Amino acid sequence: MTAMNTKPFLSIVAPSYNEEAILEQNILTIMKYMEGISDRYDWEVLIVNDGSKDKTGAIANELVKNYPDKVRVIHHPTNLNLGNAIKTGFSNSKGEIIIIMDIDLSYSEQYIGIMADKLIETSADIVMASPYMKGGKVTAVPFLRRTMSSWVNRFMRLAAQDNYHTFTGMVRAYRKEFVQTLNLKTKDYEINPEIVYKGMILRAKIVEIPAHLDWTEQNKFKGQRTSSLRVIRSFFSGLMSGFIFRPYIFFIGIGGILMLLSLYELVWLFYDVLADLARGNTVLQAGEERSFSHSLATEFKRNPQSFLVGGITFVIAIQFLSLGFLSLQSKRYFEELFHLGTSLKKDNKQLADKL
Incomplete structure (x- = not known):
């Protein structure tokens, strides 16, 4: 040569x-x-x-x-x-x-x-x-x-x-x-x-x-x-x-931000409900107790928009997080199939070259 x-x-x-x-x-x-x-x-x-x-x-x-x-x-x-x-x-x-x-x-x-x-x-x-x-x-x-x-x-x-x-x-x-x-x-x-x-x-x-x-x-x-x-x-x-490249990052990222916002709202609502429950029990007669559900209802009447925003945001966050985990699973399946398909294509090409 x-x-x-x-x-x-x-x-x-x-x-x-x-x-x-x-x-x-x-x-x-x-x-x-x-x-x-x-x-x-x-x-x-x-x-x-x-x-x-x-x-x-x-x-x-x-x-x-x-x-x-x-x-x-x-x-x-x-x-x-x-x-x-x-x-x-x-x-x-x-x-x-x-x-x-x-x-x-x-x-x-x-x-x-x-x-x-x-x-x-x-x-x-x-x-x-x-x-x-x-x-x-x-x-x-x-x-x-x-x-x-x-x-x-x-x-x-x-x-x-x-x-x-x-x-x-x-x-x-x-x-x-x-x-x-x-x-x-x-x-x-x-x-x-x-x-x-x-x-x-x-x-x-x-x-x-x-x-x-x-x-x-x-x-x-x-x-x-x-x-x-x-x-x-x-x-x-x-x-x-x-x-x-990383589709799940976008879903999980948006879902995580929405989850934090919803939890911030819901934690404050929970705190207000407990505070109302404590205030109510101090003014009731001996042997009486205000129920948690009563305080929750009271707080809902006071701030219905907070319940709606916090609840809806929480549901949307769950949806985005679910899409993130599903896209992660789909990406892994795709990569495995792509690996397999590429290996088969390479083997077929090598076989064709030999023939």
Whole structure:
């Protein structure tokens, strides 16, 4: 076997939708960079044209024509969204390492080599580029988008209870044999946190590296690109994605707060009932005693709203706590089934490869 054949093979996947303004220039930039590290890696660029309505498909075809040994393209007949474009890239990549890049190169092409090196060095399954961890940086990103993205990722970090900082980013390196065993369901931006979540279930080795997210060049193409992310949609999508990590925390958290509020109200009512009972017994004739139920009725006439608020809040708290315990049980069942399904899928793939 020659030394060339021992080099790791990288598949750089570039999901693209309506990117005629930047596609050719940025693919050529990626290719120039890859030529510079061709002593370390064999490589291909796989463009996934996700049903573009402009000239993206034609430009991609021309790149394949000019560089048939290095560039491939897969066309979706209609727009199937980012998640499906990434899944298409996973299933059609030839490389043992798959690099997902944002075609706008808001993360420099140099991160291809950096992530691949880190994946090999650490024997990781996933390497994620993170602008939000220590050493990371964000430049020229609009304030609203930057703020929403930062807080969504903080929320996911809290929900996941793990030391990752960027769950929503798509710029990552994957070990092919790992990522192709994942049963991925989401169709859009949610695929990125879904991969992290399912990787955590499978105890995958996930490594983050600090990265520079820079929109300086991207901002020059305002009005020429129609693939800009919808900020509000992406924000709420991120919140819902965070819910999948620890759904029971939200139910138990809300239920716990409501329970404390209801107990505060009910304890004070109980104290007032006992106080009324004690006051009543001091004025009654010898041998007579006021009953607890009488004092309770008296206090109810005095403060009916406190009984209603405390009682209703208590019932709602019980409901939320019950949902929390049920979601915890469901999550455990799901993780066990996912483990089993992934193992079966991996075994079937290995068997098919042998045949």
